[in-house]
Amino acid sequence: MPRDGEGRRDRELLRELAGGRQEALAELYGLHALSLFRHALALARRRTDAEDLVHNVFVKIASLGPDLLGVRAPASYLHRMLHTIWIDGLRRSQAADRIAAGTSPDIEEAPAHDDAMDVTRALAALPPEQREAVVLHALDGFSFREIGQQTGVSLFTAAARYRLALAKLRMALAPASRATS
Amino acid sequence: MNDREVIDRLRIAEWPMPSPELRNRVAAIAVRPPAIVWTDRVWYSRAFRLGAAAVAMAAITLDVWGAQAAVPANPRTIAAQVETKAIEDLVRSAGMPDDAARSIAGRQSLVSRATPIDRASLIAGDDQ
Numbered sequence: 147m148p149r150d151g152e153g154r155r156d157r158e159l160l161r162e163l164a165g166g167r168q169e170a171l172a173e174l175y176g177l178h179a180l181s182l183f184r185h186a187l188a189l190a191r192r193r194t195d196a197e198d199l200v201h202n203v204f205v206k207i208a209s210l211g212p213d214l215l216g217v218r219a220p221a222s223y224l225h226r227m228l229h230t231i232w233i234d235g236l237r238r239s240q241a242a243d244r245i246a247a248g249t250s251p252d253i254e255e256a257p258a259h260d261d262a263m264d265v266t267r268a269l270a271a272l273p274p275e276q277r278e279a280v281v282l283h284a285l286d287g288f289s290f291r292e293i294g295q296q297t298g299v300s301l302f303t304a305a306a307r308y309r310l311a312l313a314k315l316r317m318a319l320a321p322a323s324r325a326t327s
Numbered sequence: 328m329n330d331r332e333v334i335d336r337l338r339i340a341e342w343p344m345p346s347p348e349l350r351n352r353v354a355a356i357a358v359r360p361p362a363i364v365w366t367d368r369v370w371y372s373r374a375f376r377l378g379a380a381a382v383a384m385a386a387i388t389l390d391v392w393g394a395q396a397a398v399p400a401n402p403r404t405i406a407a408q409v410e411t412k413a414i415e416d417l418v419r420s421a422g423m424p425d426d427a428a429r430s431i432a433g434r435q436s437l438v439s440r441a442t443p444i445d446r447a448s449l450i451a452g453d454d455q
Contacts, residue, residue, distance in 0.1 A: 166361035175353045183345040197349045204353045211359045215371040265336040284334045285342075315333045 156220035163207065164214040171208055178224055181286045185225055188277040189232045191270065202231045219292070225282065226296040268318035276311035283308050411435070 156177065162170035182203060186196035206227055207214070217223045269277055278297060282288045283304075288296070293304040369375045415432035419425060 163358060164361070166358055168358050171356060171358055172350075172354050175350065179345050179350070179353075180342075183349075184342055187343065193343060193346075197345060197352075200345060200349060201352050201356075205356055208356045208358045211361070212364075212367045215367060265333070265340050266342075269337070280337065284337050312330050312333055315337075316328050316330065319333060319336065320328050 153220065157217070160214040160217050160220055164210075164212050171204060174207070174220075175204060178221065181221070182224060182228055184281050184285060185228055185278065186232070188269075188281040189229070189274050191274075199228055199232055199235070203228045206231070222288065222292050222296055225286075225288070229278070229297050264319055265315070268315050271318065272311050272314060276307050276314070279304055279307040280311045280315070 156174070159170045159174045159177075163174065179200065182200045183196055186199040187193070190196045190199055203224060207224070269280065272280070275297070279293060282293045282296065283290065290301040290305040290308070293308075294301040297304065299307075411432045414435050415428045418428035418431050423431070
């Protein structure tokens with residue numbers, strides 16, 4: 147979840163990155179890798195695609211130079227970049243067809259227990275933009291306004307996607323909940 | 328099941344972690360060498376922006392004060408100079424020497440700028 151202190155450190159790292167300090171990239175990765183990877187997994191579902199997405203975000207960041215000095219909300223900036231790269235990738239490779247086919251999504255992998263398996267499976271069944279809204283809001287703590295900025299939609303659309311996703315998850319998990327109780 | 332329970336279950340779910348290879352791949356990315364020109368540093372500096380705003384405010388303030396303090400040019404003075412020069416030229420063209428022309432023009436100008444009382448005394452003095 148983004149915090150003020152982290153935001154300050156992020157901005158410092160971006161400044162250092164703009165100044166060419168190689169170590170700043172690794173440190174920035176350490177701060178945001180998990181959140182970005184979850185976001186990428188919510189969009190791409192396959193581990194390899196998600197890792198490529200995250201990698202491409204950092205390739206882009208490393209090439210920006212002085213443009214990084216103007217970034218005010220680094221965490222949001224990184225997620226927005228990830229979303230944009232994913233959209234560009236979709237347009238280029240028509241990966242949408244492959245995602246629609248739903249071949250062995252890694253978003254379901256290695257659950258710790260039955261509940262987790264249920265929830266990740268239910269999440270995997272959602273459309274990408276709804277999964278994205280759930281991951282960014284419920285897990286990473288971004289506001290709907292920030293999610294709207296990151297994904298190029300209004301905050302109302304972001305909130306609607308989240309609400310719809312949560313309703314679907316509630317329905318999907320309800321029978322499992324009754325069975326386990 | 329309510330929203331809170333769904334969110335709690337999402338949070339306790341064990342999410343796949345990025346692989347160590349990804350960290351290595353990211354660490355191997357070459358960062359663009361610094362090409363930050365001084366104008367970038369200045370432009371993105373908060374101190375510069377605040378300073379520029381302060382200078383602009385100061386300039387506007389000084390401009391307002393300056394406009395209030397400035398003495399406007401007296402159109403009467405300018406008109407009198409033009410009149411004096413015209414009389415001097417006229418007198419000189421009538422064949423009078425330069426110093427006499429200057430004297431007559433100056434005197435005429437003094438009469439035209441004087442108050443009615445001064446003008447009466449000047450004319451009277453002229454007659455004497």
